Amino acid sequence: MSEPYIPPRRGSVNEPIRIAVLISGSGSGLSALLNHQQSKPCVHITKLIISDNKDARGLHYGEDFKIPSLTIPLPESVDRNKQRIMHENLIDNALLDSEIELVVLSGYMRILTSNFVSKWKGRIINIHPSLLPKYPGAHAHRDALADGAKITGCTVHLVDEGVDTGQIIAQEEVAILEGDTIEKLQDRVKKVEHRLYPKVLDIFCSQGI
Numbered sequence: 001m002s003e004p005y006i007p008p009r010r011g012s013v014n015e016p017i018r019i020a021v022l023i024s025g026s027g028s029g030l031s032a033l034l035n036h037q038q039s040k041p042c043v044h045i046t047k048l049i050i051s052d053n054k055d056a057r058g059l060h061y062g063e064d065f066k067i068p069s070l071t072i073p074l075p076e077s078v079d080r081n082k083q084r085i086m087h088e089n090l091i092d093n094a095l096l097d098s099e100i101e102l103v104v105l106s107g108y109m110r111i112l113t114s115n116f117v118s119k120w121k122g123r124i125i126n127i128h129p130s131l132l133p134k135y136p137g138a139h140a141h142r143d144a145l146a147d148g149a150k151i152t153g154c155t156v157h158l159v160d161e162g163v164d165t166g167q168i169i170a171q172e173e174v175a176i177l178e179g180d181t182i183e184k185l186q187d188r189v190k191k192v193e194h195r196l197y198p199k200v201l202d203i204f205c206s207q208g209i
C-alpha cells in the first residue's frame with residue numbers, strides 16, 4: 001500500500017488550488033472540468049491551459065472560458081532527449097509564471113520525462129481510458145477490444161516516471177457491448193471520465209487521497 005498523499009495545501013472555495021490543464025486534442029475532458037468549476041463553488045480553479053499541439057481542437061475552450069491558453073510545441077532540436085527537456089522547461093516556466101499548484105493531464109499525448117516528473121511529483125494527475133494496470137499506453141480501447149474484454153473503464157492516477165503506472169486514485173467500470181467499435185467505446189468511456197475526473201479533483205484538492 002502506498003502512503004496516502006496529501007497535497008501541499010488544502011484548497012478551499014476562497015482559495016482554490018490553481019490548476020493547469022495540459023491537452024493535445026479535442027479537449028472534451030477540459031470542457032467538462034471547466035463547466036464543473038463554473039457550476040458551483042469549487043476548491044480548484046483552472047488558471048492555465050497548455051497544448052503541445054497548435055491544432056488541438058480543445059484550445060478554443062480557453063477563449064470561451066477566458067482562461068489563458070498557451071501552445072508550446074516541441075522545439076526544434078536534433079537530439080531527442082534535449083528536445084524533450086527543452087520542451088518541458090518551457091512548460092515548467094509557464095507553470096511557475098502562473099503560480100500553478102497542480103498539473104492536470106487531460107488527453108495530453110506526450111510522456112513526461114523523469115526530470116519533469118520529479119519536479120512536480122505528487123502534483124501531476126492523469127486520466128487514462130482503461131482499468132489500469134490493464135491496457136496502458138495510447139491505444140487502450142483498441143487493446144481492450146482486441147483482447148475480447150467484457151469490462152473496461154477509466155482510471156485517475158498520479159503520474160510517475162512510467163507509462164500509466166502511477167498510484168491509482170479512482171477507477172470506474174464501463175461494460176464493453178456487443179458490436180462496440182473503438183469510437184463507440186471511447187464515447188461511452190468519456191462520458192464516465194467527464195463525471196469521474198472533476199469529482200476526484202474535488203476530493204484530491206480538498207483532502208488528498
Ligand code: GRF
Nearest residue numbers: 026027028029107127128129
Ligand atoms: C480521454 O479518453 C483520456 O482518458 C485520454 O485521452 C482522451 C482525451 O480526450 N487520456 P479529450 O481530448 O479530453 O476529448
